[in-house]
């Protein structure tokens with residue numbers, strides 16, 4: 564019967580499901596606009612988790628104690644796991660286009676698929692390693708809980724597990740930052756320097772407020788289809804509300820002297836980051852973009868034999 568339905572009837576039924584908060588599953592009919600928005604969002608999210616493992620991976624051999632080494636090693640492993648989980652979700656969506664995870668990886672190497680701005684940045688000290696866990700994972704929790712009720716079932720279910728693990732990651736980061744913030748002057752300075760270095764990248768984390776910066780924005784589409792509920796700017800404001808008081812209570816100085824909370828508007832007023840720099844960074848012209856992409860590509864090629872052995876046509880042993 565469903566084969567005889569017209570495109571309009573399919574669309575009406577689909578929108579009814581969205582309105583009723585029913586989940587859309589991988590094999591259900593969906594409009595191209597919905598599928599393409601999900602592919603873009605989930606492949607970018609998945610690949611960012613994988614690229615996101617690299618800055619902290621640099622700190623595994625240099626962690627200051629065995630306990631910290633085990634903690635950061637487990638986190639790196641978790642992030643790679645999140646990436647794999649999400650790439651599987653994206654792969655299912657790309658089936659009608661005959662594309663696989665291999666294509667996502669190739670798109671990353673060719674520059675066609677962008678990864679998250681924060682993972683193009685340097686992490687030169689142990690303060691940066693702690694700050695990534697505390698504030699980058701903290702920002703990730705805010706953006707991802709915004710999609711826990713996503714209309715696309717496979718993504719919502721993957722996010723449930725991912726968010727639960729991200730909470731551990733944020734606690735791991737917070738523990739590192741608290742230890743440094745209660746330490747010597749030199750240790751306190753490590754945290755402040757890391758905050759100064761990461762502030763702009765953290766503002767950029769949630770994306771530009773509207774399409775003026777990048778020329779396109781899928782916020783309207785993702786909100787219309789109930790993939791997310793809040794806009795990029797609302798998420799950024801939530802981040803300030805949660806973390807600015809915590810940063811101040813640790814004795815940290817905000818790198819933006821002009822920032823304040825406007826009681827009337829119920830909004831944080833802050834200095835905009837340099838959005839032209841954001842565009843450059845996500846075009847793989849950030850401080851660590853090329854080096855991390857090279858590393859990713861090298862390990863992808865070195866491990867080709869594993870994928871080959873596991874493929875149905877591959878030989879094992």
Ligand SMILES: CC(C)(COP(=O)(O)OP(=O)(O)OC[C@H]1O[C@@H](n2cnc3c(N)ncnc32)[C@H](O)[C@@H]1OP(=O)(O)O)[C@@H](O)C(=O)NCCC(=O)NCCSC(=O)Cc1ccccc1
Pocket residue numbers: 604607608611612615616642677678679680681695696699700703706707767768769770771773774777779780781782785795845
């Ligand atoms: C909220 C936002 C980030 C941005 O909302 P959107 O609806 O996409 O905004 P909009 O359409 O207005 O953007 C216009 C254009 O700009 C692009 N663009 C925007 N922002 C960024 C950006 N920040 N970086 C780079 N590009 C960005 C966007 O793609 C689009 O490109 P186009 O012009 O179409 O080519 C959304 O993508 C999201 O929720 N992602 C899922 C969660 C996720 O990715 N989490 C992070 C990683 S996991 C993590 O952190 C855990 C972890 C921690 C530690 C270590 C390891 C792992």
